[in-house]
Amino acid sequence: MQDKLLRAWIMLLVLSIASTLLAMGIDRTVTLNTPETLTALAGAGILGLALAKARVILLYYLRLNTTAFWRRGFTFTLSIFALALLALYLPSRI
Amino acid sequence: MKHAQTSNILEELPGDLMIWVLIVSELLVFGAGLAAFLAVRLGDVASFAQSQDHLSRTTAAANTAVLVSSGFLAAVALRLRARGKRARARLALIGAALLGIVFLAVKGLEYKADAAAGLTIDTNAFFTFYYLLTGFHAAHVAAGVFILLLIAWRDDPRNIEAGAAFWHMVDLVWVFLFPVIYLLR
Numbered sequence: 001m002q003d004k005l006l007r008a009w010i011m012l013l014v015l016s017i018a019s020t021l022l023a024m025g026i027d028r029t030v031t032l033n034t035p036e037t038l039t040a041l042a043g044a045g046i047l048g049l050a051l052a053k054a055r056v057i058l059l060y061y062l063r064l065n066t067t068a069f070w071r072r073g074f075t076f077t078l079s080i081f082a083l084a085l086l087a088l089y090l091p092s093r094i
Numbered sequence: 095m096k097h098a099q100t101s102n103i104l105e106e107l108p109g110d111l112m113i114w115v116l117i118v119s120e121l122l123v124f125g126a127g128l129a130a131f132l133a134v135r136l137g138d139v140a141s142f143a144q145s146q147d148h149l150s151r152t153t154a155a156a157n158t159a160v161l162v163s164s165g166f167l168a169a170v171a172l173r174l175r176a177r178g179k180r181a182r183a184r185l186a187l188i189g190a191a192l193l194g195i196v197f198l199a200v201k202g203l204e205y206k207a208d209a210a211a212g213l214t215i216d217t218n219a220f221f222t223f224y225y226l227l228t229g230f231h232a233a234h235v236a237a238g239v240f241i242l243l244l245i246a247w248r249d250d251p252r253n254i255e256a257g258a259a260f261w262h263m264v265d266l267v268w269v270f271l272f273p274v275i276y277l278l279r
């Protein structure tokens with residue numbers, strides 16, 4: 001599939017389904033006394049998928065794939081933001 | 095020399111610089127809101143988890159698909175307009191706006207169900223954040239729908255570029271808002 005926009009859209013749909021399934025999967029296992037670390041890993045995975053989606057939107061919808069400087073800058077900043085959210089989320093899980 | 099280098103870097107940004115200033119400022123506001131949500135959550139994790147269980151993840155996931163699809167149409171519209179295909183670009187923008195209205199309709203049904211269950215903005219901290227953050231986002235979606243229709247009418251390529259960028263910002267906020275509010279246990 002050569003159309004980058006079409007690929008980006010499909011990737012966004014796939015990533016959205018993946019994060020929802022991950023969350024629902026953890027929900028199902030919570031009642032089975034899932035180790036907190038597993039829930040924490042799932043949370044990290046969900047935030048990682050959010051970051052991946054954000055990057056797809058930045059690169060292909062907002063066209064930052066045309067500029068290495070801004071692509072890296074926004075990716076770096078959003079990564080720091082995702083890590084900050086993870087740092088706020090994890091203390092309740094560990 | 096330094097001024098020229100700075101100027102060149104700024105010129106690399108696709109579209110208008112001011113729309114990027116808007117995008118960054120909006121991301122900062124919503125980012126602060128989401129960080130505050132998670133910080134407050136640390137004080138009552140159980141209550142937040144119980145409150146989250148009242149929300150419909152599948153409905154919000156479906157709405158995510160609606161919003162990213164809408165963004166796709168807005169991005170396609172810009173490409174079509176650049177190729178001189180005005181009528182098709184306008185159709186794509188109207189399609190994007192219609193999907194935005196679908197998003198708002200689904201959100202409205204969610205709010206209606208929440209209210210019917212007695213879950214309001216002052217129920218607890220979770221729902222205060224929920225209504226404020228998703229409500230503020232929905233207000234941006236509403237503004238974005240108006241902008242999409244406006245640029246479908248006044249379809250100068252620069253208008254479409256700026257309007258589509260605003261719409262993608264709304265998308266960008268949602269891809270963090272959805273998992274933080276709805277998915278993180």
